Amino acid sequence: MVKKNAFYAQSGGVTAVINASACAVIETARKHKDKIGKVYAGRNGIVGALIEELIDTSKESAEAIAGLRHTPAGAFGSCRYKLKSLDTNRREYERLIEVFKAHNIGYFFYNGGGDSADTCFKISQLAETLGYPIQAIHVPKTVDNDLPITDCCPGFGSVAKYIAVSTLEASFDVRSMCKTSTKVFVIEVMGRHAGWIAAAGGLLVTHAIPVVILFPEIVFNQEKFIAHVEAKVKKSGYCIIVVSEGCHYENGQYLAEQGTHDAFGHAQLGGAAPVVANMLKEALGYKFHWAVADYLQRSARHIASKTDVKQAYELGKAAVELALKGRNAVMPTIERISDVPYKYKIGVADLKDVANVEKFMPRSFISKDGFGITEKCRRYLIPLIQGEDYPPYADGLPDYVTLKNIGIPKKLKPFKIT
Amino acid sequence: MVKKNAFYAQSGGVTAVINASACAVIETARKHKDKIGKVYAGRNGIVGALIEELIDTSKESAEAIAGLRHTPAGAFGSCRYKLKSLDTNRREYERLIEVFKAHNIGYFFYNGGGDSADTCFKISQLAETLGYPIQAIHVPKTVDNDLPITDCCPGFGSVAKYIAVSTLEASFDVRSMCKTSTKVFVIEVMGRHAGWIAAAGGLLVTHAIPVVILFPEIVFNQEKFIAHVEAKVKKSGYCIIVVSEGCHYENGQYLAEQGTHDAFGHAQLGGAAPVVANMLKEALGYKFHWAVADYLQRSARHIASKTDVKQAYELGKAAVELALKGRNAVMPTIERISDVPYKYKIGVADLKDVANVEKFMPRSFISKDGFGITEKCRRYLIPLIQGEDYPPYADGLPDYVTLKNIGIPKKLKPFKIT
Numbered sequence: 001m002v003k004k005n006a007f008y009a010q011s012g013g014v015t016a017v018i019n020a021s022a023c024a025v026i027e028t029a030r031k032h033k034d035k036i037g038k039v040y041a042g043r044n045g046i047v048g049a050l051i052e053e054l055i056d057t058s059k060e061s062a063e064a065i066a067g068l069r070h071t072p073a074g075a076f077g078s079c080r081y082k083l084k085s086l087d088t089n090r091r092e093y094e095r096l097i098e099v100f101k102a103h104n105i106g107y108f109f110y111n112g113g114g115d116s117a118d119t120c121f122k123i124s125q126l127a128e129t130l131g132y133p134i135q136a137i138h139v140p141k142t143v144d145n146d147l148p149i150t151d152c153c154p155g156f157g158s159v160a161k162y163i164a165v166s167t168l169e170a171s172f173d174v175r176s177m178c179k180t181s182t183k184v185f186v187i188e189v190m191g192r193h194a195g196w197i198a199a200a201g202g203l204l205v206t207h208a209i210p211v212v213i214l215f216p217e218i219v220f221n222q223e224k225f226i227a228h229v230e231a232k233v234k235k236s237g238y239c240i241i242v243v244s245e246g247c248h249y250e251n252g253q254y255l256a257e258q259g260t261h262d263a264f265g266h267a268q269l270g271g272a273a274p275v276v277a278n279m280l281k282e283a284l285g286y287k288f289h290w291a292v293a294d295y296l297q298r299s300a301r302h303i304a305s306k307t308d309v310k311q312a313y314e315l316g317k318a319a320v321e322l323a324l325k326g327r328n329a330v331m332p333t334i335e336r337i338s339d340v341p342y343k344y345k346i347g348v349a350d351l352k353d354v355a356n357v358e359k360f361m362p363r364s365f366i367s368k369d370g371f372g373i374t375e376k377c378r379r380y381l382i383p384l385i386q387g388e389d390y391p392p393y394a395d396g397l398p399d400y401v402t403l404k405n406i407g408i409p410k411k412l413k414p415f416k417i418t
Numbered sequence: 419m420v421k422k423n424a425f426y427a428q429s430g431g432v433t434a435v436i437n438a439s440a441c442a443v444i445e446t447a448r449k450h451k452d453k454i455g456k457v458y459a460g461r462n463g464i465v466g467a468l469i470e471e472l473i474d475t476s477k478e479s480a481e482a483i484a485g486l487r488h489t490p491a492g493a494f495g496s497c498r499y500k501l502k503s504l505d506t507n508r509r510e511y512e513r514l515i516e517v518f519k520a521h522n523i524g525y526f527f528y529n530g531g532g533d534s535a536d537t538c539f540k541i542s543q544l545a546e547t548l549g550y551p552i553q554a555i556h557v558p559k560t561v562d563n564d565l566p567i568t569d570c571c572p573g574f575g576s577v578a579k580y581i582a583v584s585t586l587e588a589s590f591d592v593r594s595m596c597k598t599s600t601k602v603f604v605i606e607v608m609g610r611h612a613g614w615i616a617a618a619g620g621l622l623v624t625h626a627i628p629v630v631i632l633f634p635e636i637v638f639n640q641e642k643f644i645a646h647v648e649a650k651v652k653k654s655g656y657c658i659i660v661v662s663e664g665c666h667y668e669n670g671q672y673l674a675e676q677g678t679h680d681a682f683g684h685a686q687l688g689g690a691a692p693v694v695a696n697m698l699k700e701a702l703g704y705k706f707h708w709a710v711a712d713y714l715q716r717s718a719r720h721i722a723s724k725t726d727v728k729q730a731y732e733l734g735k736a737a738v739e740l741a742l743k744g745r746n747a748v749m750p751t752i753e754r755i756s757d758v759p760y761k762y763k764i765g766v767a768d769l770k771d772v773a774n775v776e777k778f779m780p781r782s783f784i785s786k787d788g789f790g791i792t793e794k795c796r797r798y799l800i801p802l803i804q805g806e807d808y809p810p811y812a813d814g815l816p817d818y819v820t821l822k823n824i825g826i827p828k829k830l831k832p833f834k835i836t
Contacts, residue, residue: 071590398587
């Protein structure tokens with residue numbers, strides 16, 4: 001077996017633990033220097049491969065690589081760049097293979113969600129067709145938790161923990177103030193299509209917090225929603241609303257799209273949270289507060305789930321081990337064995353079954369009224385937020401790592417991305 | 419000395435550490451049972467005293483009271499209820515004295531900001547006039563850090579730490595994505611008049627993060643702001659904007675007040691963050707993301723500053739000790755001795771000097787261009803965010819305490835608050 005180099009890239013929206021997978025890929029590859037040469041990383045994801053901007057991770061110390069385990073976001077840069085279909089843009093796929101060939105790359109580790117699983121799959125296919133076989137392994141990552149087959153996705157457990165912890169804290173705040181002030185608090189969370197993150201708000205019922213969740217899977221019904229909130233406020237004095245950014249009306253229009261305009265007639269981009277808050281104010285007169293967590297939720301490494309960090313690392317490690325076993329076009333997965341005690345093992349999925357399939361919340365995970373989660377969902381979620389994995393601190397701030405990210409010399413002609 | 423009971427109340431917006439002060443007041447009082455009888459707490463702050471809803475804290479176990487140290491928000495309920503001046507509403511002050519008299523209360527510990535310092539002061543004055551002397555001690559609390567005399571206010575250090583940590587994490591996220599996606603990230607923080615919280619965003623410069631801060635103390639200049647952001651994006655590829663909710667134009671209009679209306683012509687309440695984000699999008703075309711931390715920031719006990727928790731406890735303890743020494747109409751303070759190493763001692767301020775005075779960011783703490791902080795400010799802030807003080811966790815969530823809050827029988831006629 002001729003020793004080949006490896007290529008690793010981060011794709012799409014980053015997470016609090018994607019670097020833990022990167023750490024695992026690099027550390028595991030370093031342990032197998034007899035079989036894997038250098039690990040190159042794509043500067044800004046797959047774009048780096050296209051324009052031949054490869055980072056030489058061997059220039060980073062063992063300490064810096066180990067630091068990735070506790071550092072959020074994408075240490076090498078990620079990108080929102082979806083390769084088009086093979087038919088419409090075959091030249092991009094061919095270019096990738098050319099770059100891999102030029103740098104003796106035989107392993108392709110792609111760390112991302114559904115789109116990148118698809119890209120990864122296509123590359124493995126085309127590489128074979130072009131006579132330059134690449135072992136393409138997908139490393140799962142997505143805060144949305146919407147990949148199929150795997151029980152959960154690295155990145156999700158930490159967002160779920162962040163949302164559950166933050167919403168619990170804000171609930172205590174509102175509960176303190178509701179007698180004379182704020183009665184409803186609305187927090188907007190990520191999840192355009194799948195409501196997994198919003199579901200995390202449902203974990204607060206054990207603390208007797210009145211929570212109403214608005215899922216993207218449930219068509220928004222304003223009348224029912226307002227009645228539901230009113231009942232909770234009447235009973236408890238306050239109510240917490242967790243609204244998914246993907247919450248929408250029957251015609252598909254998002255709550256966030258209210259056709260609002262500013263004083264100058266410019267279209268105004270808002271969030272779903274202020275829309276929901278104003279809706280309640282108008283209908284019920286309640287004083288409100290609202291928050292939009294946005295990037296804070298997916299980058300919150302300071303409150304990452306220990307289970308999530310562990311799994312992100314294990315899946316990165318498993319990806320390299322699968323490559324060493326000669327596997328191609330696969331993705332390591334989490335296979336749950338039991339909820340209590342939580343037990344799981346690492347499995348393998350074929351990329352053809354993963355690519356372009358989205359996993360939504362099953363209806364059995366959402367309460368009958370559509371505004372909460374079921375016990376079944378709670379049993380699913382609880383293990384994923386278990387444990388804390390605090391980063392080290394220096395001068396009051398987390399001691400996150402910034403790599404040197406030294407590029408290697410280019411060998412090919414420049415390539416223009418479309 | 420006849421043994422009197424004590425009354426404790428939480429006032430205004432709650433914080434991540436106000437319960438640490440409550441914990442200290444109760445624990446210290448319990449250690450001096452020879453001099454202090456029971457500690458009653460106002461249910462929902464001073465409103466509880468007015469309507470004679472007093473909580474008997476002696477019904478809570480030592481364990482529950484100790485748990486307050488790691489529990490955010492107001493365990494007894496707080497309120498936004500400002501007593502009017504003595505002239506316009508003397509009956510409310512008189513009612514308070516009546517309630518105190520009826521329940522043999524000789525100590526009044528009021529945990530709040532500027533308004534409550536004023537109330538506390540007036541009560542001590544009036545009590546004397548009415549021949550029922552009360553020792554009124556103010557325990558400082560405010561996330562806005564705007565109380566005079568004391569070097570800092572409990573609650574602020576933890577918000578500052580939350581904002582610095584969260585913004586650092588989001589910065590790493592944006593840095594990962596900026597090549598093909600988000601170039602500016604706007605986070606809106608609290609602080610209607612004083613920019614102390616926004617200043618915490620300036621701590622990221624040590625991580626080489628390009629940050630632009632919009633303070634309430636600096637009149638907003640759109641042209642200068644846009645040019646400033648553009649320069650940072652050109653240099654670093656991205657820029658983080660920390661905007662204080664109190665940021666305003668020269669005529670006093672807040673950025674958040676854009677006179678926006680929804681499709682139905684209803685006035686739309688938004689935040690400053692989306693306004694700033696849209697402004698940059700229109701001027702420079704940058705893809706943006708924005709977050710509004712709102713209550714998340716002030717309730718974030720999970721990432722509280724250890725220094726802040728310690729000081730909140732120390733000041734609660736000092737308040738009781740001042741009362742035991744016979745002091746009246748005073749507030750314990752933090753007196754800074756040195757920045758590096760950080761040293762401070764507990765001092766005392768007369769309430770007449772504290773009431774209704776707001777402390778803004780000194781101009782020397784804001785950089786010349788108005789968009790950042792100076793080294794002097796950094797030296798002030800750094801000690802306040804030092805150390806982590808993690809709460810215990812159960813089942814993946816912080817194990818925060820909810821008290822029993824058992825009321826005592828009323829002795830007086832009902833009182834209608836205005």
